Amino acid sequence: MAGIMSRRLDVDALRALVAIEKHGGVTRAAEVLGLSQSAVSHKMRRLEASLDCEILSRKPNAPLFTTAGHDLLGYARRILGIHDEAVLSLSKSTLQGKIALGMTEDTTCTDLSRILGRFRRLHPEVSVRTQVRMSLVLREQLSQGALDAAIVQLFQHEVRPADIVLYRETLHWVKSPDLVLSKEKPIPFLSFDENCFY
Known part of the structure; x- marks a missing residue:
C-alpha cells in the first residue's frame, strides 16, 4: 500500500x-x-x-x-x-459580458451541453447565446463579426493558423453494390441546399 x-x-x-x-x-x-x-x-x-x-x-x-x-x-x-x-x-x-457561439447540428449532440453548463457555473456573469446553423453559414457570420466563436466543419486546406482543430474525420463516399454508376453521366447526389458543406 x-x-x-x-x-x-x-x-x-x-x-x-x-x-x-x-x-x-x-x-x-x-x-x-x-x-x-x-x-x-x-x-x-x-x-x-x-x-x-x-x-x-x-x-x-x-x-x-x-x-x-x-x-x-x-x-x-x-x-x-x-x-x-x-x-x-x-x-x-470575474468574467462578465456576452458571447455569441455558433455550432452545427451534429455538435449539439456531443459533450458541449455539459461543457457549457460547467462554464455557466464558473462564470455566471457571462451570457452565452448559441446559434445552430450549417458550417458555411456560420463561417460567413464569423467573418462578418456576428459570432465570437463557432464550431464548424472545414476541409484540411482551409484551416487557418488561429483555428483550433477539435477533431479530424475521414470522408468516405459509399454506395449500394446494386447501384450502377455510369462514368459518362452525373452522379445522383442529395444535399440540404446550396449552403450544405458537402
Missing part, C-alpha cells in the same frame, strides 16, 4: 498525454504545447516509470496507446477537467 500511495500523477504530464491523443502524436503535441519533442517524451517516460507500466506503444504499426494508456486517458481527462475547474473557480478574476 505504501508503494501505491507514494506514486503521483503529474498534471503537466497528463496534459501532454491528452495532447498526444488529440493531435495524433508526440511531435504535434509538443508543437501545440510549446515544448520540445524530447521534453514531451521525457514526461511520458517519467509517467510510465511512476506507474510502472507502458503507456505509449513503441512497436511499429501498433496503435499509439497501450491498453493501460487508453485507461489512463480516461482518468486524465477527468482529472484535468476538475483541476482546471478548481483553478478557475478559485481565481480572483
Whole structure:
C-alpha cells in the first residue's frame, strides 16, 4: 500500500498525454504545447516509470496507446477537467459580458451541453447565446463579426493558423453494390441546399 500511495500523477504530464491523443502524436503535441519533442517524451517516460507500466506503444504499426494508456486517458481527462475547474473557480478574476457561439447540428449532440453548463457555473456573469446553423453559414457570420466563436466543419486546406482543430474525420463516399454508376453521366447526389458543406 505504501508503494501505491507514494506514486503521483503529474498534471503537466497528463496534459501532454491528452495532447498526444488529440493531435495524433508526440511531435504535434509538443508543437501545440510549446515544448520540445524530447521534453514531451521525457514526461511520458517519467509517467510510465511512476506507474510502472507502458503507456505509449513503441512497436511499429501498433496503435499509439497501450491498453493501460487508453485507461489512463480516461482518468486524465477527468482529472484535468476538475483541476482546471478548481483553478478557475478559485481565481480572483470575474468574467462578465456576452458571447455569441455558433455550432452545427451534429455538435449539439456531443459533450458541449455539459461543457457549457460547467462554464455557466464558473462564470455566471457571462451570457452565452448559441446559434445552430450549417458550417458555411456560420463561417460567413464569423467573418462578418456576428459570432465570437463557432464550431464548424472545414476541409484540411482551409484551416487557418488561429483555428483550433477539435477533431479530424475521414470522408468516405459509399454506395449500394446494386447501384450502377455510369462514368459518362452525373452522379445522383442529395444535399440540404446550396449552403450544405458537402
